[in-house]
Amino acid sequence: MDTIFLHGMSVQTLIGVYQWERQQQQTLLLDLDIGTDFQRAAQSDNIDDTIHYARVAENLCEALAEQEFLLLEALAEYVAQFILTRYGALWVRVKVVKPGILAGVKEVGVLIERQGT
Numbered sequence: 001m002d003t004i005f006l007h008g009m010s011v012q013t014l015i016g017v018y019q020w021e022r023q024q025q026q027t028l029l030l031d032l033d034i035g036t037d038f039q040r041a042a043q044s045d046n047i048d049d050t051i052h053y054a055r056v057a058e059n060l061c062e063a064l065a066e067q068e069f070l071l072l073e074a075l076a077e078y079v080a081q082f083i084l085t086r087y088g089a090l091w092v093r094v095k096v097v098k099p100g101i102l103a104g105v106k107e108v109g110v111l112i113e114r115q116g117t
Contacts, residue, residue, distance in 0.1 A: 001090070002038040004053050007031045013064040015075060015098070025065070028075070028098055029109075032056070034083055035091035035116075051087045059086070072096050072110045080114040091115045 009030040016022050034051055041050035063082060069075040076094045083092045097109035 001035050004034045004036060004051050004056075005032060006034075006053055006057055009057060009060075011061050011064045013075065014068040015070070015072070017070050022068075026098070028072075028096055030060075030079065030097075031093075031095035032079070032083065033093040034087070034089045036089055051089060056083065056087060072098060073112075076110050076112045077114075080112055084114060084116045089116055 009032065011028050011030055012025040013028065014022060014025050015028065016026065034053075034056070036051050038050065041047075060079065060082060064075070064079075067075075067078065069078070076096045079094045079096070080092050083089050083094075091113065093111070093113045095109060095111045097107045099107060101108050
């Protein structure tokens with residue numbers, strides 16, 4: 001299985017259970033692993049035959065800036081479905097990190113994997 005990855009991607013969105021968290025957008029970090037098949041792109045050497053990672057990053061940042069979430073789990077599911085449906089990925093692994101939210105803890109987050117249909 002071939003994989004396109006975007007790791008350490010910074011995004012802004014409104015997220016949190018507590019009112020103080022929801023006062024302004026927060027920065028989250030995403031690691032995305034996107035399953036695809038490189039055979040066609042490898043033969044054609046054409047960007048249109050693969051998942052264009054720059055477009056994924058741009059479109060996802062724009063979409064998340066317009067969304068609101070209470071839980072990281074809901075955001076992770078949104079991201080997974082966004083990639084699977086919009087880009088036709090075979091599978092996706094989404095890691096969401098909410099940095100600096102707990103004193104003494106470097107990273108808090110969730111990790112999910114989903115299959116395409």
